[in-house]
Amino acid sequence: MAPQRFHEQFDQIQRSLPDVPLAMGPDDSAEFIYEKGVVLARDGEEAQVVEDAVRSHFTATEGLVPDHVRRAGPHTNRSGITRIRVGDPGEGGRSADHAVAGALRALRETEGRAGRRLVSRNHVVSIAVNACPGDEPVPVARTEQPNPAPAQPAGGPDGPDGRVGVLVIDTGLTHDYRSYPLLARTRGDVQVRETDDEGVLQQYVGHGTFIAGLVAAVAPHTDVTVRGTLNDAGAILESEFGERLFDAVEDGWPDIISLSAGTSNGRLDGLLGVAAFMEELRVHDTLLVAAAGNNASAAPFWPAAYASSPEHADAVLSVGALRGDGEFGACFSNHGPWVKVYAPGERLISALTGFDAPVPYVYQHSTFETCRYGFAYSCTCRSPRHTGVLSEAQQNPPGKPDQVMFEGLASWSGTSFATPVAAGLVAAHMTDRQVSDSRAAARELLAVHADFAEVRGAHVPALLPPTWRPVPVGPS
Incomplete structure (x- = not known):
């Protein structure tokens, strides 16, 4: 269970990002915060591999129709990253997002063959660092x-x-x-x-x-x-x-x-x-x-x-x-x-x-x-x-x-x-x-x-x- 201050900071960060539904990870703990319903992949071929693997995984095991998996907004050229929607960000509370967790599982075997990571949560980066400030001024x-x-x-x-x-x-x-x-x-x-x-x-x-x-x-x-x-x-x-x-x-x-x-x-x-x-x-x-x-x-x-x-x-x-x-x-x-x-x-x-x-x-x-x-x-x-x-x-x-x-x-x-x-x-x-x-x-x-x-x-x-x-x- 995340400590009180982490929950307080979660609320504060959610207010600063009002249009981005957030979850705690990897479960209801104080390790990190990430965007619900979305994963990251590198642009181009790897993004397509992620989309195909997630569609196949969810259709077979989660009952999600393939059309629910899609690119979520424009990617950036310099960072080379694409956001891919894998679930409904409005579902569930602040605890772990099961759609995102399922997407990560779907790529494990493919990542093993590729020898590097292909997919990631979209984490919140913060100056509070780990969402918990050392103290206040x-x-x-x-x-x-x-x-x-x-x-x-x-x-x-x-x-x-x-x-x-x-x-x-x-x-x-x-x-x-x-x-x-x-x-x-x-x-x-x-x-x-x-x-x-x-x-x-x-x-x-x-x-x-x-x-x-x-x-x-x-x-x-x-x-x-x-x-x-x-x-x-x-x-x-x-x-x-x-x-x-x-x-x-x-x-x-x-x-x-x-x-x-x-x-x-x-x-x-x-x-x-x-x-x-x-x-x-x-x-x-x-x-x-x-x-x-x-x-x-x-x-x-x-x-x-x-x-x-x-x-x-x-x-x-x-x-x-x-x-x-x-x-x-x-x-x-x-x-x-x-x-x-x-x-x-x-x-x-x-x-x-x-x-x-x-x-x-x-x-x-x-x-x-x-x-x-x-x-x-x-x-x-x-x-x-x-x-x-x-x-x-x-x-x-x-x-x-x-x-x-x-x-x-x-x-x-x-x-x-x-x-x-x-x-x-x-x-x-x-x-x-x-x-x-x-x-x-x-x-x-x-x-x-x-x-x-x-x-x-x-x-x-x-x-x-x-x-x-x-x-x-x-x-x-």
Whole structure:
């Protein structure tokens, strides 16, 4: 049974994608969310193979007439993916879609002969990562210092070929982001809509701004560009995600991409919808720094888990989160051999909005009485205490959701934020050591300059910015 917060996030994502019926997978669990009644296949011959196999399977075993299986809308040229309808998306509830499961079964034998996957669910990719955020932002006084604090570069402002470029693929920038000094040089897309009709900041608005601020603090002599690829509450279908990734690099491939989004899929071979982008990434010099996810799970999380693939290991750096003291893994962080490095990701301080005017925010999730992952320290599951609007029905008696005011800075936790810290450290290393190759810089940084932390009993590489201040970790 999926935990309460996953159900709350499911409702939130469903509202952000009102025309897309969604289901949980692989059953009523917290592994992933996907589109009901639809599967994905590669364009051309493979799509036809999938259609024919599904028609035959459903006609023989499910009683579905062949005409119900058909292409579901236009495909995209760059990602090379076709959506195929295999069932009625209006049937059933939020638990597993049996039509989609049947379509996957119908192709198992054919996939075995082909030696590769031919069909996939259409997963929801989200910046909440596994549909469960590490926590929600907490206001911080303007008098506080960012954490990590702004670094002083050891070398000159330019690398051998000019300033290092970091592309953040996330939500857009808040309208007044330039009033935060560290973001004065940052450019990119502005958030489409920041507040609701009552002027309350919407969930995940400021996520991209917060991330850009972390990159700028760790690597101040870096050109940071933010693309608002995930403006719709941070959720997008896999079938669209691959195309939007191509859109983000249309003006040129940067040195580094910082991506704090993804999904699990119950498999070890990646996402069909981003396969074309990942192949294109291999032939460029760009390093993809990707978040490992926030479900306290060892299940591969994509695209971060491509770091464990021999074909992509040099091009992808997967990042897990350390807790406030930097000595152990954060309670929420995914883990496993596919996570290549960990960085501080708990209670970091950066800009959520600019400083033009205070803006209210209403908490979406309530904190738990104890850590929902079973950790003994005072983790983000339970501190600071607040009641959220999505959890109100779960309160006994019902509690009024808590509202706070943001005036610029916030404290926030998640692998979403460990990721730009790691990306910034690679960028700073490129500038300080005059290294032009981001992938070579990442290898050198891990080999020579990494510390170590303990995650689930294993000693793992850790990147700790010199200006990062450990946060005391108390008992629960």
